[in-house]
Amino acid sequence: MASKSLPHSDVGTTKKTQTDKKLEQPKVNLVALGDSLTQGVGDTTQNGGYVYLIKQVLEKRLDAAVVTRNYGKAGDRSDQILKRLQQxxxxQQDLKKANxxxxxxxxxxLMQTLQKNFNSLSANQLxxxxPTAQKTYARKLDELLRTVRSYNPNAxxxxxxxxxPFYVYFPALTQLQQYTTQWNTVVRQKAAEDKNIYIVNVERRLSEGQYYDHGSNLKKTTVTDYNELSGDKLAKVLNNQKEKNAYLSPNDHFHPNLxxxxxxxxxxxxxxxxxxxTWLKMGG
Structure with a gap:
């Protein structure tokens, strides 16, 4: 028995429904700038860290059509990210198209500043x-953000x-956390100058890992005290292949894991x- 073809009106309705769905589908053109955290260093799947993962999330939860461009480069400071963007x-072209x-x-x-003066940490000579380092960073971050905005003023x-990353190893070394928090104050101040910049706060979770909200207990029970470590013992702690922070990679105790x-x-x-x-536009 021959199969029946759809009536003409049904065929038209089907095509219209498919077209409407395509027109209504959110279009996301995401450009990621940054350092190793954007590149995805430490991601054991080697897919590109959070940039790859946010693409999957947006496609699944919003049924969005997502294109990502990853311009992360390990080791880059703010001025080096800026230099790459300028060159x-x-x-530049991808940034112009981003929403x-x-x-x-x-x-x-921050790490460059701390490494240059690491021996001063315990005496709080940092x-x-x-203050000078923070002002320098604020100036560099401001220049980077202004340059990004010169290519894309709206996204x-x-x-x-x-x-x-060293919080779970040296929780009693409050200066290290203090300077991390102060660095983020600079970030928030710069973000406040642009009404379309939004902070994604990962400081406490990635610093404290599974000890999140239990930092006081960690300080009481930890056996690692920076003030009691010589250079050799400090190196041994950081070269241990077992990571104490469940959110960080055991390869370097610095970058996030999956x-x-x-x-x-x-x-x-x-x-x-x-x-x-600010960005979710159907068919845009």
Missing amino acids: QEKM VITMTVGGND AEFM PIFLYTVYN KGYKFMAAKLYQVMIEHKK
């Missing part, structure tokens, strides 16, 4: 250097905070949805 035309911009910046700026920027990147993607999605009017 790479492809990055979502994400950024991880500042961690290497208090002499940090929302979702800017991640930095975190203290669990950490999943948290970064979840926080990004949460903030993006809170401000969806």
Whole structure:
């Protein structure tokens, strides 16, 4: 028995429904700028960390058509990200087309400052250097954000905070956490100058890991005290292949692992949805 073909009106309705669905589908063109956290260093799947993961989340939860461009580069400070942006035309062109911009910046700026003066931490002599270092970073971050805006004045920027990867090893070393928090104050101040920049706060979770909200207990029970460690013992602690923070990679005790990147993607999605009017346009 021959199969019946659909009536002409039904065929038209089907095509119209498919066309309408395509027109109503959210279009997300996401460009990610930054350092190793944008590149995805530490992600054991090697898919690209939070940038890959947020693409999956947006496609699944919003049925969105998502294109991502990942311009993360390990080791880059704020001034080096800026230099790449100024020199790479492809990055500039992709940025112009973006309706979502994400950024991880500042961690290497902070670590450079701390490494130069690490021996001063226990004596809290860093208090002499940090105000100047923060002002320098504020100037560099301002220049980077202004340059990004020169290529794309309208897309929302979702800017991640930095975190203290050594917190679970040295919870009693409050200066280290203090300077991390102060660094993020600079980030928030700069974000406040642009009504379309939104903070993605990962500081406490990535710093404290599974000890989140239990920091006081960690300080009481930890056996690692920086003030009692010589250079050799300190190196041994940080070379231990067992990571004490469940959100960080055991390879370097610094970058997020897959669990950490999943948290970064979840926080990004949460903030993006809170401000969806700035980027979620059907068929746009």
